[in-house]
Amino acid sequence: MAILEIKDLHVRIEDKEILKGVTLTINTNEIHAIMGPNGTGKSTLAAAIMGHPKYEVTSGSILLDGEDVLAMEVDERARAGLFLAMQYPSEITGVTNADFLRSGVNARREEGDEISLMKFIREMDSKMEVLEMEEDMATRYLNEGFSGGEKKRNEILQLMMLKPKFAVLDEIDSGLDIDALKIVSKGINQMRGEGFGCLIITHYQRLLDYITPDHVHIIMQGKIVKTGGPELAKKLEEQGYDWIKEELGIED
Ligand code: ADP
Numbered sequence: 580m581a582i583l584e585i586k587d588l589h590v591r592i593e594d595k596e597i598l599k600g601v602t603l604t605i606n607t608n609e610i611h612a613i614m615g616p617n618g619t620g621k622s623t624l625a626a627a628i629m630g631h632p633k634y635e636v637t638s639g640s641i642l643l644d645g646e647d648v649l650a651m652e653v654d655e656r657a658r659a660g661l662f663l664a665m666q667y668p669s670e671i672t673g674v675t676n677a678d679f680l681r682s683g684v685n686a687r688r689e690e691g692d693e694i695s696l697m698k699f700i701r702e703m704d705s706k707m708e709v710l711e712m713e714e715d716m717a718t719r720y721l722n723e724g725f726s727g728g729e730k731k732r733n734e735i736l737q738l739m740m741l742k743p744k745f746a747v748l749d750e751i752d753s754g755l756d757i758d759a760l761k762i763v764s765k766g767i768n769q770m771r772g773e774g775f776g777c778l779i780i781t782h783y784q785r786l787l788d789y790i791t792p793d794h795v796h797i798i799m800q801g802k803i804v805k806t807g808g809p810e811l812a813k814k815l816e817e818q819g820y821d822w823i824k825e826e827l828g829i830e831d
């Protein structure tokens with residue numbers, strides 16, 4: 580079992596405080612969803628966990644099994660077992676998707692214990708099948724000319740191959756049609772279990788019809804203002820965010 584603890588996290592971007600004390604604990608074998616209106620700091624939380632240089636943590640802590648994540652470089656965070664799927668994955672020209680994946684897998688293994696090419700290909704093929712990906716997706720350059728849906732599936736392929744302890748998935752559902760959404764959800768559901776915990780950030784409830792979260796958190800104005808089970812996401816879908824604002828006396 581592993582544990583990711585975010586404690587009273589304050590994050591600033593260019594002199595503006597965006598996160599104002601976020602506290603959240605995720606264990607492996609748990610899926611947490613974070614929902615909230617636009618501009619409330621959801622992506623900022625994801626970026627701070629992964630160490631995006633533009634986001635300055637002014638106080639609070641992030642611990643992975645007691646280790647100080649904030650003291651780690653970005654690549655160290657990945658090696659420690661964190662995975663971030665970004666809202667806008669970037670292109671890398673000249674590197675095939677399969678090569679990129681294999682170097683990612685090997686970067687997490689000890690030197691001299693690299694995965695064999697055969698084993699890698701077998702595993703990649705089986706996961707690509709789950710995700711209903713075209714075969715040529717392996718030999719194409721990373722993200723170059725990938726459609727929105729292909730990029731998202733490919734991120735889930737990375738997730739399934741890298742097998743992180745914790746994944747932060749920021750709007751993995753944006754721009755997906757319903758079939759792609761189901762396939763992406765299938766991949767994430769396959770990851771569920773003992774060694775894997777997940778933070779799903781989403782603006783809409785739709786994704787959570789396919790991936791039932793254990794815990795749902797609502798973030799507003801830089802703070803988690805409410806936590807519940809899957810029913811909380813359903814209520815948001817039906818009633819929007821106004822009732823929470825009223826309940827908490829938040830002004831727009
Ligand atoms: P969400 O993901 O919940 O929609 P974000 O975390 O992206 O919200 O943004 C929170 C706030 O921070 C917004 O007011 C946004 O305008 C601001 N912000 C985000 N990124 C930057 C940036 N790179 N520079 C300046 N302001 C930013």
Ligand code: MG
Nearest residue numbers: 606609793794
């Ligand atoms: Mg719990």
Ligand code: MG
Nearest residue numbers: 621622623666
């Ligand atoms: Mg966002």
